[in-house]
Amino acid sequence: MTDSDTSPVDPFAPAKLGPLTLRNRIIKCATFEGMTPDALVTDDLIDFHREVAAGGAAMSTVAYCAIAPEGRTDRHQIWMRPEAVPGLTELTSAIHAEGALAAAQLGHAGPVANSVSNGLPALGPGRIPAPMGMSLTDKVQLEDIPVLVRKFATAARLAVDSGFNGLEIHLGHNYLLSSFMSPMLNHRRDAYGGNAVNRARFAREVLEAVRNEVGDEAAVWAKLNMFDGVGKPGRGRGGKAWSGTNLDDAIKYAELFEGDGHIDAIEPTAGSSLLNPMYLFHGEPPLESFADAMVGAMKTGMKMGGKMFLKHYPYTDAYLLPLARELRKSVSLPLILLGGITDRASMQLAMDEGFDFVAMGRALLREPDLPLLIQNDPSTESKCVHCNLCMPTIYSKTRCPIRTGEVPDPLAVAG
Template sequence: MNTPIRSGTPDPFAPARLGPLHLRNRLIKSATFEGRTPDALVTDDLIDFHREVAVGGVAMSTVAYCAISPEGRTDRHQMWLRPEAAGGLTRLTDAIHDEGARAAAQLGHAGPVANSASNRAKALGPSRIPAPMGMSMTHALDVDDIAGLRAAFRRAARIAVDSGFDALEIHCGHNYLISCFLSPLLNRRRDAYGGSLINRARLAREVCESVRAEVGDSVAVWAKLNMFDGVGAVGAPPGRYRGFNVDEACAVAQLLESDGVLDAIEPTAGSSLLNPMYLFHGTAPRRAFADAFTGPMRWGLKAAGPVFLKHYAYRPGYLLPLARRLREAVDLPIILLGGITDRAGMDSALADGFDFLAMGRALLREPDLPQRIRADPSTASACIHCNLCMPTIYTRTTCPLREDASTSTDRYDIDRGFRE
């Protein structure tokens, strides 16, 4: 993040355009599951969460994990887009708009990350693979199922737009369903949706095209695209033991760009199924994760924590090395995610050619951080990247350090979380 600021580098706080949208600045609240929909519908708590972020100064707030169907949820408490949800969604977008920000909905299907036991429905996948949350195996989609999936994305997109959302993010990351189709490790099909990269990318392209066909040009549409699943080496050749890789990500980004239906790409990384910490970097709160579950999942996480929840050292702009590859591969606007927490990082990323900046954990700690950085460029984020916010998604997503001012970082242990 030491790129010198070139003449003409955009001001992160100046108005910008994303597709058809005029945004008040270049900062976007990234999709971070809120855990505030206990009945799978919008609550006042969810509205207050996004209103606070909008007041804090971002140009757009993204509502996370808006599942397109009931079996596409990570569990039954997660919201899915259906007519019954429209009234609450409209109240939500109205609240965001009232504070001068835009509203985006993240459309996705959890695939093998879904909890089939909680959802009381089979988890889906490109092939028959484990779905650990429900202690089950996935149902491998056939061609008719895939057609139904495209239709479900269209229906969800229509509900979102009719409810006032200005933008739609199509989730093609983290080994959710579309991301699983992209993965040579998880996609073992031998039909038109498996094998070659062209085939593995077919579902992502068809879903993006279906969504754009449904909503037209009145809203912005972008894809959240994995650059690396965190499985195998970054530069490893395709093979049985390697997940989706940055070389393939660049090729898929070019295919999506050639289709002419997206306004941007948001590169991401990691796998909720295989390696979640690669997305976040920083401390792996293993004990806190295990304590968020009961029964076999708790004991499984206690035993496999060091393997499943790996430690990756945090550094500002930690996804930049991979994202630069994607930046070079396409001309589409790129929304940079990962360790953007201060003015220096913002300026450096924009000087590198990125167009918009996504913020997540730092806004959980300080929703007004953008506003304060704009007022004082020397402002430092209070987020310490302890990742204790991650296990809270199973109850109500929050920053424990913000909720409990008495919490002291000197009691923090990398493997055990905060000591009693």
């Protein structure tokens, strides 16, 4: 919307994202589906995204597509190799058949990887805890970085050749690139550590390599942490690395990415899969359900320390907007607003504040056709109650347990 155009932006109108034209401004965000037991596409995964595409979203994002086998949070996730291409091609064809576009979230889990499950060491900017495998990461050496950058580019090529229209590069949640960008986790003294420019160097090299590989064959955007959920989200840390990435860092990174010119948009996110995952999700943390879904030491740890790890942040609509608004003021790149987008009002709020797209997650688990419902009746209210009981289902096919009847619907009980 230009300064001279004061008419509201319609979230259901077609919109440009890089080389793409989306049928509306609603994107199904990357949410691990838990439907790839052999690290390959399954019929369940295809049906999952076909349903979202048929439900009216303009683009459905497949998560999580690792660039290398050690880059998975566990061995059941897809990693990008030629063996995966036939299934991925079938998946994107199913999404396209419903009139939507397909995106792949590409990343490397880094310290969030489960080294025991993967049978490979987790990687990090240094020797830092990798709790999923109850281990420490192997430090990424200087000679490893060009190899990893190349793997991102190769994964991007495989994705585009499989029919994906968009590529989301994961720079969030303290996955590998995000861990390099965090002053708390990155204590390197070489060209990839120290000040914000150095900490962003790895990510910038990846974004450049991906763009050089795919050109205008796909839209490319970055999922960027605004706040790791550790310390304070706002500005200034007195020169001390006592907190993770905060808003000042995120603004600096966004400005660098915009100046480089390799991406088409940014999807601001928050929270750390290592340190504070609920800062991304907000709402009630499902402690008992998580413990029930885990085994061994992880189950014991969740029962004993779950309250410290899974914190409670009250849910409000568009809950990441206060942070994302500051990012919006600092760059002109298109932004995709994530977090608490469940109705026409929150969509319109995003558009009115200058965001170009919105991303929906949990609400689409409850109602995959929610975009169509809202388009047909703007007064539609989402049935998602933000209970977060969907979160532990990533270990057993991601779903809404209320929708499947596994737990009572509190809205029906209240009625």
